[in-house]
Amino acid sequence: MSLEQVDNIVSKLIKESKPYAWVMGEFSQVEELKDFELDLEILELLGITFHLGKNNILSLKTRTNKIKEQIFCVVDIESTGGINSGKILEIGAVKIQNHKELERFESFVKVDEIPPNITELTGIELAMVKDSPNLIQVLEAFRLFLGDSIFVAHNVKFDYNFISKSLYECGFGILLNRRICTIDFAQCCIENSHYGLDALKEILKIESTHHRALNDALAAAEIFKYCLGKLPSHIKTTEELIHFTKTAKLKNKCYNKKHK
Template sequence: MPKYYDKLLRKLQKRPLSQNEFSSLLCELGGLLVEPQIELEIIKTSGIPLLFAHNKVYLRTTLTPYLQESFCIVDIETNGHNPYIHQPIEIGAIHYQNGEIKETFHSFIFCQNIPQKITEITGITNSMLQDSPKIHQVLESFKLFLKDSIFVAHNVDFDFNFLSNACYCNHFGYLYNPRLCTIKLAQKTLQSPKYSLGFLNDFLGIHHHTLHRALEDSKITLEIFKKCLKQLDKNIYTSYDLLKFTNSKSILQGNLNEN
């Protein structure tokens, strides 16, 4: 994914920006042909969580207690493993905030070619998708659901990169939401021999029966996420603290396992 907004994010992670600094950055990003206000609207739709207060611009995650943060727990099924030649065929997501599920999102996506091995894993067949909405319709709805929430998934890079690339290819731009991997977070907070979704589902006593279906797997991921949050130290307070802790290199124990 292009690192178009990396400079902006690095600055905001260190400190809030004055309106003048932020406006200068907008001009730098947009260049001569794009009005700063248009660039700001593009940033807002990209998923970067900005907060405007007291004539300054903040990265919302640096101020928001993680218990009050907006998280979007996501899982997808795809017709292959390469985001550049394959596509999502099902998206499931849960908006979780203040310890509550606010709403859920689920949709199949039209696709003409489902390999047999994908059907064997997911149970999704060609006929199940024939009357489903086209990918650009689903992605538009999903982006409106996701907004600027923290994107949470088990093996998050797979789901995030797949959806970000799909959004770009369908003219919605790349996703720039903060992302959190529940495999990494579980490794930091839970004692387990393995950290795959299926193993933790049983090991932690979650016992959801359906695996490899998007919404059901996002429900399992949410339960793992909630159990991890209960084990956090008290010095982790903001969402940024949580993201930094999750991405730090130390691991409690066990082996990283695939989704």
């Protein structure tokens, strides 16, 4: 997948606004988007939105969106295996804005088989999903639910890439949503030696059943909201928040190492 290519385009758009033609030209070079006739509406459906200014200049909406106004979608999936050989088994998600829950998404996906170790881990048996919608139906509904929200997950790379790859294979294009990892965010805001979901749930006294998609998404949402409450006061916009989650932990590590 062309995640790095998309990130390179977005990194330029974070720094400055660009002409409409430049934006469409850059995104049209992404292999997974070459079959799309790109315009602002299509890009929004794929997860990224712009403000259209004078002279057809486009600005990333997340550059100016205030954090309290931004909608975040906290996501978790269960799968039958890894991204290269497994299939999505369940998707759970919760949308939040200004610390308040807006709505939830939860669905099994019909699959032909579930490995015994996955059933042991998740408690999901084949009989539980036999009447569920297929992957195309679930992904279509999830994409509409997600919209242009910020995609948040615990170890976001796994969930984001898995869903993006599955969307592409089903003909829906890849994800372009901005994303935040709650592991990274927690490392910026919570002092601890372990940042797995169970460890953070214990620290923050979050009670939920582990290894079910919606429950894990709700737990990650509580971690996310806790960390939002710990943000430095100068972090105001969505892009400032994303930058903070990626860089503050590195600064903290360097500081701690220097002052040992």
